[in-house]
Amino acid sequence: xxxxxxxDVRDLKVHFGGKKLFKKAVIVHAVDGVSFSVPKGKTLGIxxxxxxxxxxTALAVLRLVPVTDGSIRIGDVExxxxxxxxxxxxxxxxxxxxxxxxxxxxxxxxxxxxxxxxLDLMNIGAxxxxxxxxxxxxxQVGLRPELAKLFPHQFSGxxxxxxxxxxxxxxxxxxxxxxxxxxxxxxxxxxxxxNLMRKLQEELGLTYLFISHDLGVVQHLCDHVAVMYxxxxxxxxxxxxxxxxxxxxxxxxxxxxxxxxxxxxxxEERVPLIxxxxxxxxxxxxxxxxxxxxxxxxxCHSIPPKLTDRGNGxxxxxxxxx
Amino acid sequence: MPGILSIKDLIVDFKxxxxxxxxxxxxxxxLKNGEILGIxxxxxxxxxxTALSVMGLVPSPPGKITxxxxxxxxxxLVLASKTRMRQVRGGIISMIFQxxxxxxxxxxxxxxxxxxxxxxxxxxxxxxxxxxxxxxLTKVGIPxxxxxxxxxxxxxxxxxxxxxxxxxxxxxRPRILIADEPTTALDVTVQAQIFDLLKDLQLETGTAIxxxxxxxxxxxxxxxxxxxxxxxxxxxxxxxxxxxxxxxxxxxxxxxxxxxxxxxxxxxxxxxxxxxxxVVPSLTELGRGCAFAPRCxxxxxxxxxxxxxxxxxxxxxxxxxxxxxxxxxx
Numbered sequence: 001x002x003x004x005x006x007x008d009v010r011d012l013k014v015h016f017g018g019k020k021l022f023k024k025a026v027i028v029h030a031v032d033g034v035s036f037s038v039p040k041g042k043t044l045g046i047x048x049x050x051x052x053x054x055x056x057t058a059l060a061v062l063r064l065v066p067v068t069d070g071s072i073r074i075g076d077v078e079x080x081x082x083x084x085x086x087x088x089x090x091x092x093x094x095x096x097x098x099x100x101x102x103x104x105x106x107x108x109x110x111x112x113x114x115x116x117x118x119l120d121l122m123n124i125g126a127x128x129x130x131x132x133x134x135x136x137x138x139x140q141v142g143l144r145p146e147l148a149k150l151f152p153h154q155f156s157g158x159x160x161x162x163x164x165x166x167x168x169x170x171x172x173x174x175x176x177x178x179x180x181x182x183x184x185x186x187x188x189x190x191x192x193x194x195n196l197m198r199k200l201q202e203e204l205g206l207t208y209l210f211i212s213h214d215l216g217v218v219q220h221l222c223d224h225v226a227v228m229y230x231x232x233x234x235x236x237x238x239x240x241x242x243x244x245x246x247x248x249x250x251x252x253x254x255x256x257x258x259x260x261x262x263x264x265x266x267x268e269e270r271v272p273l274i275x276x277x278x279x280x281x282x283x284x285x286x287x288x289x290x291x292x293x294x295x296x297x298x299x300c301h302s303i304p305p306k307l308t309d310r311g312n313g314x315x316x317x318x319x320x321x322x
Numbered sequence: 323m324p325g326i327l328s329i330k331d332l333i334v335d336f337k338x339x340x341x342x343x344x345x346x347x348x349x350x351x352x353l354k355n356g357e358i359l360g361i362x363x364x365x366x367x368x369x370x371x372t373a374l375s376v377m378g379l380v381p382s383p384p385g386k387i388t389x390x391x392x393x394x395x396x397x398x399l400v401l402a403s404k405t406r407m408r409q410v411r412g413g414i415i416s417m418i419f420q421x422x423x424x425x426x427x428x429x430x431x432x433x434x435x436x437x438x439x440x441x442x443x444x445x446x447x448x449x450x451x452x453x454x455x456x457x458x459l460t461k462v463g464i465p466x467x468x469x470x471x472x473x474x475x476x477x478x479x480x481x482x483x484x485x486x487x488x489x490x491x492x493x494x495r496p497r498i499l500i501a502d503e504p505t506t507a508l509d510v511t512v513q514a515q516i517f518d519l520l521k522d523l524q525l526e527t528g529t530a531i532x533x534x535x536x537x538x539x540x541x542x543x544x545x546x547x548x549x550x551x552x553x554x555x556x557x558x559x560x561x562x563x564x565x566x567x568x569x570x571x572x573x574x575x576x577x578x579x580x581x582x583x584x585x586x587x588x589x590x591x592x593x594x595x596x597x598x599x600x601v602v603p604s605l606t607e608l609g610r611g612c613a614f615a616p617r618c619x620x621x622x623x624x625x626x627x628x629x630x631x632x633x634x635x636x637x638x639x640x641x642x643x644x645x646x647x648x649x650x651x652x
């Protein structure tokens with residue numbers, strides 16, 4: 001899978017903090033050794049609870065947070081070492097759609113200008129053609145082009161997320177990183193945006209890195225899924241294998257916690273996860289999930305398990321599977 | 323079972339620059355003793371406003387209750403005095419909100435905040451109120467309650483804060499608890515913990531719960547009965563199992579169908595999600611007809627002309643739609 005991969009991330013580490021004057025060094029291990037790759041034209045979903053490092057991983061792919069260690073390759077370009085102009089050039093191929101369409105659009109600019117800005121910055125197309133390009137982008141995301149004159153506050157949440165998509169598409173990227181793009185939207189609007197994202201992927205051959213905490217949405221949209229817990233991937237597989245045959249106790253608990261939108265048949269017993277994830281500052285010595293794991297054994301508390309192939313590329317890190 | 327709270331023909335109007343917005347339009351609802359009633363709908367459909375009306379917290383001006391009654395054991399809360407409402411709030415009807423961080427006071431210890439509620443409503447000593455606070459924290463499953471009672475809100479995680487909110491809301495043994503999107507800000511694993519807690523407490527205390535949410539999954543998990551709201555109207559009510567397996571109103575059907583539900587046995591086939599076309603209408607521009615008509619695939623001329631009344635199709639299931647038989651047959 002890594003040969004024709006558009007995005008290939010190896011051993012990515014993002015640590016925050018460090019030595020403070022008069023204070024002990026505090027290091028937050030936000031992302032701690034994450035590897036994955038996304039084939040061209042496919043979607044990788046990253047799921048996990050808040051604080052699991054999924055958003056930091058997404059930001060690192062765009063170099064929007066300092067990368068502590070590891071490699072990030074997009075196409076043929078290793079972007080983890082690029083600076084200034086070269087980095088800006090590389091970013092043309094990868095764009096981002098943010099979670100909150102209310103705060104990710106400049107309230108003082110007309111949406112047409114917001115969508116046009118990347119074209120001007122990256123010097124894409126002839127200047128005279130750019131208004132036509134904005135017009136086409138609006139049509140592509142299902143907005144009436146005459147709305148380009150309006151300001152963000154005049155739009156609904158769904159329309160704003162369409163503007164966010166148009167802006168991301170403006171540089172004709174190959175990879176779009178989506179950080180919870182539908183979680184701030186109402187369910188009916190969410191369906192419209194998800195369908196639009198799929199349509200765009202089919203038409204333009206886009207590759208998505210899709211960050212979400214909503215397992216239903218991830219199952220619907222993604223081809224591959226990685227489950228993150230406390231800065232690490234604990235399980236990774238293709239969509240069918242992961243949801244049909246989850247291996248890691250954390251993935252199982254996560255799936256069991258999702259409410260089913262049907263009448264319960266009474267004898268469904270689910271084992272609730274107790275407590276909250278530990279802090280990413282003082283990490284546990286063994287498996288990071290051991291403290292909350294319903295099936296942990298002694299070994300789990302002392303030796304960290306390795307993420308290994310459990311057959312057909314289904315990766316999971318758990319001592320009980322060894 | 324007798325009803326403890328009954329809302330009848332409630333109309334709430336908001337004066338806006340764009341004209342009069344009828345945020346609640348002839349809402350009729352009944353909450354039975356000890357049941358969990360779910361209210362679902364999209365943002366702006368009036369579900370939170372229904373809760374605020376019951377609590378006597380409709381912001382006024384610009385809002386105003388222009389018609390109808392909210393009767394709590396025969397007492398009309400619309401006409402109740404401010405002093406009486408202060409006794410009702412927290413004492414008889416309690417509410418928990420979506421965002422526990424902003425609903426707790428950051429400069430007081432959580433034990434004091436719970437004790438304050440007890441002191442306001444009951445004639446007890448400070449020490450007894452503090453003990454009650456610790457007892458409530460134990461009940462909602464907070465480990466080391468004596469120590470945690472002395473903590474400040476910022477020292478707790480999101481799930482813990484929501485537990486504190488629940489402890490506070492239940493500290494005076496209310497008869498009704500209104501939960502306004504209590505788990506929207508929380509992770510699924512924590513959400514499951516909160517649902518289990520609410521269910522257990524409901525069984526133990528017999529408190530009736532009104533659960534406001536946009537998530538059909540949460541409804542399926544918790545509620546006995548559901549009311550579906552759209553643009554200020556209740557368009558369908560019924561038992562949870564009936565609504566989920568046999569929805570009648572085109573909007574309810576759309577709402578259930580447009581969510582990508584987690585399948586235990588996913589297949590390679592992935593059809594596009596079904597969409598409800600268009601957007602929720604502005605409340606200042608509702609026509610005479612059914613509020614959903616502009617988006618409805620089954621609409622007939624009469625739908626755009628006369629608003630359908632909500633009518634019972636059997637003893638527990640009511641719908642506001644002219645074309646139920648046709649819609650269900652399709």
